[in-house]
Amino acid sequence: MIKSVKQPVKIIDDFFEAPMLVRHSALKLDYVEQDNNAYYGLRSSKTLDTINFDFFDNLLSKLIRHATNKKRFRFLHCDYNLVDNTVMSEMTSLIGPYNFAGTIFLNPEPVNDSGITFFSSVSGTIIPSIKIENIFNRCVLFHPEKPFKIEKFTGTSIEENSLFLNFYGVVDDE
Numbered sequence: 001m002i003k004s005v006k007q008p009v010k011i012i013d014d015f016f017e018a019p020m021l022v023r024h025s026a027l028k029l030d031y032v033e034q035d036n037n038a039y040y041g042l043r044s045s046k047t048l049d050t051i052n053f054d055f056f057d058n059l060l061s062k063l064i065r066h067a068t069n070k071k072r073f074r075f076l077h078c079d080y081n082l083v084d085n086t087v088m089s090e091m092t093s094l095i096g097p098y099n100f101a102g103t104i105f106l107n108p109e110p111v112n113d114s115g116i117t118f119f120s121s122v123s124g125t126i127i128p129s130i131k132i133e134n135i136f137n138r139c140v141l142f143h144p145e146k147p148f149k150i151e152k153f154t155g156t157s158i159e160e161n162s163l164f165l166n167f168y169g170v171v172d173d174e
Helices: 019-027 053-064
Strands: 010-012 031-033 042-044 072-083 100-105 115-122 125-133 139-142 148-151 162-172
Touching (some): 053 072
Antiparallel strands (some): 031 042, 042 072, 072 162, 100 162, 115 148
């Protein structure tokens, strides 16, 4: 019997070649209230594939190289997320038929101790297991069922807000 391997937590630093250009473009977009509770704050009113298909296609090509034992995307939802210091993050996970998720930090000057924390269950107790620092242009991949919490959001204006490029979807091994 062949066992399917879940996407482990993986960190890719210096993900985009021109991250300030990505950030600048993202900050020009319109943002709306979230329609789910997977990520907190505001999300871009359009998904990345409708904003700039070429950029989205390039992102798919970069991400698939880091997907564990997977060969192609069947589906990938991707949008920008803005969060300010008024939001209180809680531990969450992505619910659905997804097997691939991630975020890219797009804050040039993040606050200390900000980032993403993953949790594990040990003897029935949920405990922090991995904390990954918010570093500009860092991509963090993980399995969507892995409980996580985004830690310490930044400012109060759109330029100071914590900006992320979030994605989740289904990747096939064929």
